[in-house]
Amino acid sequence: MDKKSKSPAKALTIFKSKEKKVFITNSANETRTLGTFFAALLKKGDIVFFTGDLGSGKTTFIQGIIGNFVQKKYIRSSSFTIASEYEAADFKLFHLDLYRLAPSNIADIGIDDYLYSNNVALIEWAQRLKGSDNEATWIVESKYIDDNKREIVIRCSRDYTRLSLS
Ligand SMILES: Nc1ncnc2c1ncn2[C@@H]1O[C@H](COP(=O)(O)OP(=O)(O)O)[C@@H](O)[C@H]1O
Ligand SMILES: [Mg+2]
Numbered sequence: 001m002d003k004k005s006k007s008p009a010k011a012l013t014i015f016k017s018k019e020k021k022v023f024i025t026n027s028a029n030e031t032r033t034l035g036t037f038f039a040a041l042l043k044k045g046d047i048v049f050f051t052g053d054l055g056s057g058k059t060t061f062i063q064g065i066i067g068n069f070v071q072k073k074y075i076r077s078s079s080f081t082i083a084s085e086y087e088a089a090d091f092k093l094f095h096l097d098l099y100r101l102a103p104s105n106i107a108d109i110g111i112d113d114y115l116y117s118n119n120v121a122l123i124e125w126a127q128r129l130k131g132s133d134n135e136a137t138w139i140v141e142s143k144y145i146d147d148n149k150r151e152i153v154i155r156c157s158r159d160y161t162r163l164s165l166s
Pocket of ligand 1: 025026027028029030031052053054055056057058059060061142147148149150
C-alpha cells in the first residue's frame, strides 16, 4: 500500500514538518484502513484538509478516520450534508463537505467555529477555502488512478511525532 516503507502503519508514525508521504491503495477498504492508521496521529485542535476530485476517495478515507474514534457501523457520505459531528473521547470530530457551497456562503456556516474550536475538523473539498492552506495541520490529497486504485498524498505542516502506535 505504501510506496516507500513496508507498512503504512509504520509510515504514519512519524511526520516531519513539510514532509509528504505517498500511498497507493488498491481498494476502498485499503483507503479506509489508511484512514484508520492516520487517525492515530490526530490530536485535539488538528485541521485536516482533503482535496481531490469527486470519487477520488476523500469520504472513504474519512470513514476510516471516524471509524477509529466512533463505534458506528456505517458512516454515510456527507455529500448531502454540509456538516456532521461525532464524539471522540477527548474532542469532537467535525466532518464538513464544502462541495455544494459557493465560496461566498462558506462564512455563513460559521466555518471558523469548526476550524478553531480546538476539536478536530475534517474538511472535504477544502480547495473552496482559498488562501487558507497554511491553516491546515494536514493536507490529504487523493487522486483517481484507475477503478480500484487511488494515490493518496499526506502532507504535514509541522513536526509531528508519535511515540508509539496504540
Ligand atoms: N482505492 C480506492 N480508494 C477509495 N475509493 C475507492 C477505491 N477504489 C474504488 N473506490 C470507490 O471510489 C469511490 C470513492 O468515493 P468517495 O470516497 O465518496 O470519494 P470522494 O469523497 O472523494 O468524492 C467509492 O465508490 C469507492 O468504493
Ligand atoms: Mg466525498
